[in-house]
Amino acid sequence: MLDDRDRAILAQLQADAGMGIGAIAEKVHLSVSACSRRIQRLEDEGYIARRVAILDRARIGLPTTVFALIRTAHHADDWIETFRRVIADIPEIVEVHRLTGTYDYILKIVLPSVEHYDVVYKTIVRRISLFEVTASISMETLKSGEALPVAYAR
Known part of the structure; x- marks a missing residue:
C-alpha cells in the first residue's frame, strides 16, 4: 500500500529521474536513508519499471510526428506476431496501440521530416499485408509527457 510520501517520490522521479536522493528526500520531507529505502521498495514492488533519459527530439533531429492509423483484414495470431516483429524493427515507430472501432492500430512515428x-x-508494407493505412501529421504538440498521475497509485 502506498502513502502520500510514496506518491510524492514517484512524482519527483517522473519529473526528473536524475534528481539526487538528497533533493528528493528534502522535497518529500524524509531523511535520505528513509527516502532511499522507499525508492528501493518502489522499484522492488514494480511501481518504478525503469529510469530513462528523455531526449529533446528537435535537438537530435526528429521534430516531426506522424500518427498512422492501420486497418487490417487479418487477425490471426501469426499475422499479429509478424506485425509485432515488423514494428519492433523500425526505430522511428515509438508507440503502437491496438484499438477498438474503425481502425485496428495507431502508430506514433517520429521522423526527421x-x-x-x-x-x-x-x-512496413513490404513486410506485411495491410488493408488500409492513413496518416496524419502532427502540426503542434499541445501536451506531451510520460508522467502518470500518481494519485491513483495504491
Whole structure:
C-alpha cells in the first residue's frame, strides 16, 4: 500500500529521474536513508519499471510526428506476431496501440521530416499485408509527457 510520501517520490522521479536522493528526500520531507529505502521498495514492488533519459527530439533531429492509423483484414495470431516483429524493427515507430472501432492500430512515428514517412511506410508494407493505412501529421504538440498521475497509485 502506498502513502502520500510514496506518491510524492514517484512524482519527483517522473519529473526528473536524475534528481539526487538528497533533493528528493528534502522535497518529500524524509531523511535520505528513509527516502532511499522507499525508492528501493518502489522499484522492488514494480511501481518504478525503469529510469530513462528523455531526449529533446528537435535537438537530435526528429521534430516531426506522424500518427498512422492501420486497418487490417487479418487477425490471426501469426499475422499479429509478424506485425509485432515488423514494428519492433523500425526505430522511428515509438508507440503502437491496438484499438477498438474503425481502425485496428495507431502508430506514433517520429521522423526527421514529413518526407521520411514514406521510407517508414514502405518498410512496413513490404513486410506485411495491410488493408488500409492513413496518416496524419502532427502540426503542434499541445501536451506531451510520460508522467502518470500518481494519485491513483495504491
